[in-house]
Amino acid sequence: MIICKQYEPKALQMLEFFQSWDPIALAIYHCPEMITILVIEDENSLQLLLKRLFGREGFKTFAAKNGSEGMQLAKSRRPDLIILDLGLPDVNGQYVISEIRKWSKVPIIAVSAFNDENTIVNILELGADAFLEKPFSLDELNARIRLFLRKKMIDNSSDLSLQLGDLKISNLDRKLHGPKGSISLSVFEYRVLSLLLTQPGKIFSHEELINEIWGPSYKHAIGSLRVSIWGIKNKIAEAGETRELISSIPKVGYSINPLVLA
DSSP states (O other), rough: OOOOOHHHHHHHHHHHHHHTTOOOHHHHHHSOOOOOEEEEEEEEEHHHHHHHHHHHTTOOOEEEEHHHHHHHOOOOOOOSSEEEESSSSSSSHHHHHHHHHTTTOOOOEEEEEEEOHHHHHHHHHHHOSSSSSSSHHHHHHHHHHHHHHHHHHHHHHHHHEEEETEEEEEEETTTEEEEEEEEOOOOHHHHHHHHHHHHHHOHHHHHHHHHHTTTTTTTHHHHHHHHHHHHHHOOOOOOOOOOOEEETTTTEEEEEHHHOOO
């Protein structure tokens, strides 16, 4: 857990009533160095740079120089987030992601000097939460870390199930539960739908959705976005919601029909 046990009830209560507060800053204030990050990176200079950066942010950092050591530390230390270099000396980063995903949902940010489209799609399908191309901006990395940690903190506090017309979306198992049964969403389908539901009625542009779901390094994922939207619409109908939930705005983007949520 990110929040110290002794402060957990108070912190969660404050988070509930003061949504404008930054829960990550709140956790650091109450419990310094309780947020842990594992860096799996064989480049010593980058490893040291990241440890300094995270130290200034109040995070505790563990480091591994290869995939085998990284997987062992991931199991023994149970970090709150993992930074993973895809080009490791012993095993490739894709293998590390697939192994960790067998037992953990810890956020994983993959980094690499190679911006190969097929590789990016593959690592995201395997379960990586984001991809950054080297050299990356430390500000962008820090922003993404705080975003994932904030989401993890909120997710850990409860199963944030969402009511969607006649359906319920379960945060814990990524399933749509409706009159006709339960249907699993893919990782991308769940992320797209969850983002759209943050602001019903707002039109999210293609660029905005791609940047948030796939990352800024993958600017040409319009095909993947359309496939995800198509999958979501079909599964919503299969689960028993007959109304049009997602509106498509040609050449612009998508939005949630707020009338369905009423």
